[in-house]
Amino acid sequence: MALYKWFFVLGFIFCLCGMATAQESGVPPDSANIDTISQSIPPPAPVTDLQAFDTRNDHGHSITLKWKKSADDGAGNNSVIGYEIYTWEPNMVDSMAQLRSEIDQVRAAIYGGKKTGEDLKKKIRTLKDQYDILLEQLTVAHAGYPEGGEWRLVDKVPAGTETYVHLGSKEKLAEGYIPDYTDLYYRVDALTADSVVKTPSVVVGPVQCYGQWFNTEQVPVLITVILFGVLILYFVMLARKGKEIYVRPIGGIEAVDDAIGRATEMGKPILYVLGLGSVSDVATIAAFTILQRVAKKVAEYQTDLIVPTYDPIVMSVAQDVVKSAYYDAGRADTYKEDSVFFVTQSQFAYVAAVNGIMLRDLPATNVYMGKFYAESLLLAETGALAGSIQISGTDEIAQMPFFIVACDYTLIGEELYAASAYLGREPILLGSLKAQDYAKAAIIILSILGIIATVLGFTWFTEFFHVTS
């Protein structure tokens, strides 16, 4: 038997002996220690200045608590190990919990298709009616503090904490539901290593929670979105009036036309990889818009296009995009339905399949646009080995270095989003690019002003842009 197994056997015997000794003595081994601790730990100082108020900028059902930590927390006797937050609740919440449990059981029976011989839907309606009646009485019951209720533990927080948000559910049937416009009471107990020795704070309340209609924390975001939106609309209007708009050249995008031409000359296909993103990713949407431009050019030049996809919904949208591009180019007859196809939703199986295509079909050009993760270098290096011209674009910062190293052209960051507008050269879309450039200039200026303001001690300037989610 291996040596480690002997250790295991010896350890097991040792544990058994320990248990037997404890049982023989008839006293739990730790009790004596606890008594000693209880005698040695004096009650800690309570938390002070406890305040409870409605959590701002939310949908209600939440109370924020703030306090000054106990004098024995990190100082004094240094005996506080944490705090317990309590709220006072009327006894009727037990009946409500019982009803919730019954509702859940009936629901499970309905979903499970159990035949119980009774009308389960009627039963659930009756239970919900009973629950609603109790819910209506809840506000009145809370107002009856301190009669007909008890303190219940909400949560435990570690020592040093001075803020706690009691975040309730807004769903009436959820366990953690906190009613709005109802008197609530809280207290915070300072805890020691001995669970018996703790000191409660003064009770704070009544306090009510309620929802707000506008999140004032997001004002800087709102101002920025409005200004940016106005800037876009302004440049789009300018473009519509026929004003010439200059947009700086982007090497990677200008290479797309050459790459398609090269593929046509070589009589080889173009591989377009949309990455692992879903249709809800903005990078994938940007990749669709570039695919439309590429597919139109491919249709005009009568080159083959291969689009292996990772996500079935992405496949469906990509098929539509490529089809419409062929129609737009007046080459609907040359559209091949199998050019856009689903491979798999397993990351490395997808890589294996795409790498196989690269090495068997030897595409003249590989275009990688969208969301990429660990597979970026596997794809791009294989493409480089196959001798293809490679153009990539992603908004995943961690993958950009791999693409920059292995591809001929890389669209960095926002260039991915600009590519479609740039390829189309449509004045309206170029207008939005111009707005983007002005916004970047504004951010550079604000960053410099922020540095100067911080150095000079004007913190209000940076605080104005502070946003909490």
Place this chain on the structure above:
Amino acid sequence: MRREVPLFITFFIGMLLIFSVFIPPMESLGEDFTVFFDIIAVFAFFLGGGNLLRVHVSKLTRQKRDWQYSIVTLLGFAVTLVIGLFKIGNPGGIAAAPTAAGSLFQEIFDYCLVPLGATMYSLLAFFVASASYRAFRAKNREATILLIAAFIILLGRTPFGTVVTGWIPESFDVLQVPNLAVWIMNAPNLAGQRAIMIGIGLGVVSMSLRVILGIERTYLGEDKS
């Protein structure tokens, strides 16, 4: 109508979700719409499976180039599907979960798919080496700077870096290779990354506004009207 209806839906839902950021009672709307997306995704699985079958059956029947690989794909698809659906080799029988411990379906995943995926992933080590070799050739000024930065970081992350520059006195400890590596990562590298992130943020907002306002329509095909 082919264009107006999708554009209206995009505008309406997009604006609703923008408002939900600023109006707390609407903040759960994003999660609610995710449920709709999940429902569509369920149907998309059938779409994906159907497309896979169509492409490979067509390749097989027409004996296109490399049609033999399609046999492997179709067999793998059919065998896994049948074993998963009918719980073949599942100790819990038909009532158990397809991924129950010890089931044949789970074993196919554990002993076929996972090792194959790991094999592909392990290739990354070799590709990183070949890509680094190409990137770190000091062809021009930028590539030389990249090479020096990479050399310092590689050295700084190894015990050798500490040994080599450990003699530098405390007052000049910034010149010790591990500290230089940390500085490169935290100052120039992070500054560059943040600049790209700001650009991406603006690009996302700009792209989203273009799509929501109907300025960007290329994904719907060109406007003939």
